[in-house]
Amino acid sequence: MCDISHELSKISAKRSISVNAHQNGSNMKKLLSILLLATFAAAIILTGCGKNTTSKVAPATETAKEEIVDTHSDDGRFVVGISMPDKFLERWNRDGAYLKDEFERIGCEVILHYSNNLIDVQIEGLRDMIEKDADLLVIAAVDGAALGPVLDEAKAANVKVLAYDRLIMNSDVVDYYVSFDNYLVGQLQAVYIIARLGLNFTDTPKNIELISGDPVDNNARYFYAGAMDSLKPYIDKGSINVLSGQTDFYVTSTAQWSTELAQQRLQIILTSYYPDDTRLDAVLCANDSTALGATRAIESDYGSENSVVITGQDGDIANIYNIINGTQSMTVFKALNQETIVAVVLGKALLTGETPDESLITKANWSFDCSFNTTDYDNGAKIVPSYLLKPVTVTAANLEEKLFTTGYYRRNSAGMIYSAK
C-alpha cells in the first residue's frame, strides 16, 4: 500500500514540474481519481475490505498547542480538510488522527485543524482549507448553525462537504452526514436508568437529575430527546421526580460539554435540593465529560450513602476507570474507528464523482452495522443523507468483552489502560 501511494505521489510530483496542479486541476484530478481508485482498491485488498483496520495512530497525547497539521504538498493529489472541534475531549484527538491516517493511506493530502472549541477559529480553519484548494471538507462542527457563510464559499469553490458526527444546520451545501444513531444514544442511557432503578417493578418514586450537552451541538438535542422520550412517561406518572424541577433541555444543558460546568451545576442542585439524607438515585449525563463533573460533584457534595447511577457516552479512559471502580455506572460506547472508516469510504466516493447511497454499505461489506437514512436528518435546508452506526451500552459487567476483547483498549505492563484502535 505504501509503495502504491509512493508511486502515486511520484507520478503526481513529476507532472507538477511542468503543470501547476491547481490551475490545471481538472485534468490532473481526472487522472488522479483513476489512480486513487486503484490505490483504494489495493488498500481494500491489503486491509481485508476495510474490516479490522489497524491504526498506527499513537494514543491521544498531543497538547492543544499544535493546532494545524498541514501535509499539503501541492502535488495535485486530492486535498482533504479535516476540521475538528477541540483537543480537550479524548475522542476528537482520536477521530482527527484516525481520519488523517486513513485519508493519507488512500493517497490524499490532509489538512487537520482543531478549533479550540471556538466558532471563529473553526471558520478561519475552513477558509484556510478552501484557499489551499481542498476538494473535500470533513467537519465536526463547534456550532452546527454557524457555518452557513463559509460553506457557501466552499460551494463556490466546488468543495464537497461531509458533516462528521455532528449535523451542520441550515445549509444546503452539506452533502452527507456520518454519525452514530444519536437518538439511540439517549435511549440507551434512559433504558439503563429505568432498568437499574427497577422502575417497572417498584412503587417507590426515584429521584433523578439531568445533565444535557452543549446547546449549539445539534447532537445534544437528539441525545436529550432519545432519553426524555423514554423517561417522560415515568416522570408523568410520578415514578421519577426531578427535585430541582430542571428538566428543560436548555436549563439542563452544559456549554462546551464542560466537566467543570456540569460539576458546578450539580453541586448547586445537591446543596439546594438534596439536603441531609435526601436521596438522589440517578444522574442522566449526556456524555463522559459531563459524567466526570457529576461524579466529582457527588464525591464532594452528596450526603447519602447510596451509590448514584451515572450514565455517560464515549468510553473515555478516565470514565472507564470510573466504571471499573464503580463511581460511574455505564457509558454508551461509540467505536470511532467505524465512524472514520465510513467517513473515508464515503469521502473517497465523493472525491471520485460518485453519488453514494445504500449500495456503499453493501459494497463495503463492513463487519459492523451501518444504515443509510434519507428521512430523519433534516438540517433546516435539506434532508441530509446519513450513514448511521450503532452505539453499545458498556457497564462493569460487559466492559472486558466490549472494550478489551474487541481490542479497542489494552492494558500496558503496569496495568494502565490505553486506546488501541
Ligand code: BGC
Ligand atoms: C459527540 C459526543 C461527544 C460530545 C462532546 C458530541 O457531538 O457525539 O461523542 O461526547 O460531542 O464533544
